[in-house]
Amino acid sequence: MRLAKYLAHAGVASRRHAERLISSGRVTVDGRRVTDPARDVSDANEIAVEGLAIAPEALEYHLLNKPAGVVSTAHDPEGRTKVTDLVDTDVRLYPVGRLDVDSTGLVLLTNDGELANRLMHPRYEVEKTYRVAVRGRPSKSALATLRAGVELEDGRTAPAAVTVLESGPRETVLEIKIHEGRNRIVRRTCEAVGHRALALERTGLGPLTLGRLAPGGSRKLRPAEVRKLEELTGRA
Numbered sequence: 001m002r003l004a005k006y007l008a009h010a011g012v013a014s015r016r017h018a019e020r021l022i023s024s025g026r027v028t029v030d031g032r033r034v035t036d037p038a039r040d041v042s043d044a045n046e047i048a049v050e051g052l053a054i055a056p057e058a059l060e061y062h063l064l065n066k067p068a069g070v071v072s073t074a075h076d077p078e079g080r081t082k083v084t085d086l087v088d089t090d091v092r093l094y095p096v097g098r099l100d101v102d103s104t105g106l107v108l109l110t111n112d113g114e115l116a117n118r119l120m121h122p123r124y125e126v127e128k129t130y131r132v133a134v135r136g137r138p139s140k141s142a143l144a145t146l147r148a149g150v151e152l153e154d155g156r157t158a159p160a161a162v163t164v165l166e167s168g169p170r171e172t173v174l175e176i177k178i179h180e181g182r183n184r185i186v187r188r189t190c191e192a193v194g195h196r197a198l199a200l201e202r203t204g205l206g207p208l209t210l211g212r213l214a215p216g217g218s219r220k221l222r223p224a225e226v227r228k229l230e231e232l233t234g235r236a
Contacts, residue, residue: 003027003047004037008113011057011092012049015113026050057091061221061229062109065213072098072107083107087218096120096205097128097181105130105202106210109218118233119206125179126232129204130186132174134195137167142193146176150189154182157189171198206232 001009007018007027019037021027027034028048029041041047047054066072070081072095083095093109096116110116119126138146146162158180166173172195176186187197203210207228213219221229 001041002037003029003034003039003041005114006041006047006056007049007054008117009056009059010047010054011111011113012054013113014094015117018113021049057111059112060089060091060093060110061112061226062087062089062093062218063208063210063213063221064107064109064218065210065215066099066104066107067215068102068104071101083109086216098183099200099202100184100187103200103202104215105200106205106208107202108205108208108221115229115233115235118235119229120181121233122180124233126206127177127179127204128181128202129209130176130178131165131201131203132176132186132190132197133199134172134174134190134197135170136195137169137172138164138174138193138195142195145193146189150192152185152188152192157182157185160189175203177204 003022004015004018007013008015012018013021022037023035025033025035026049030046064083064086066083070083072083074082074084074094076082084093087093087109091111093111094116096108096110096119099105099107118124143162146160149159150157161177163175164172165175186200190197208225
């Protein structure tokens with residue numbers, strides 16, 4: 001197995017971050033510094049990062065229903081409750097993508113850095129589903145703009161699938177399906193067409209859905225669900 005992949009499977013970091021750790025000379029194999037992320041290694045090798053011995057962790061995959069007020073990160077300098085605090089495990093987990101602190105819903109956490117990278121990579125166009133309550137009632141023109149793509153300060157968004165679930169004069173509930181993962185993209189696109197998001201919940205990620213999972217609750221993915229994610233991202 002390549003060294004960068006080994007570190008990702010060991011839960012040290014994502015594959016990309018592992019490559020940077022190796023290239024910067026912070027990884028040793030059998031006591032010798034290695035800077036080639038493609039170096040082949042196995043469990044027979046003694047591998048260390050900054051002097052700390054590394055051994056592969058068993059891979060885990062957890063689905064969490066994130067409540068509002070919880071941050072989607074493994075570390076928070078402000079000491080707020082993190083998504084990793086809500087999952088009962090001894091391994092080091094990392095969230096796949098993020099929800100902002102005020103948003104709720106589905107967050108996938110894993111120590112499988114390779115799969116996490118694939119799920120977030122634009123190449124694989126993994127669909128994310130959101131339930132969004134917006135202020136007012138969007139016009140047909142506003143809905144058409146959301147579906148076709150919205151011009152934002154960091155570029156035009158890709159087309160989205162938008163369905164009106166509930167409609168009222170003061171508030172409308174939309175289901176929005178997108179492939180992009182830019183920061184706060186759903187909130188920003190809604191604001192760009194004149195309708196501020198009042199509440200946002202992620203309800204799906206690829207084949208995964210929240211189902212009946214209560215806010216703050218989590219569960220391990222079933223093997224069949226992991227296989228579906230691997231198939232979706234081209235990892236046999």
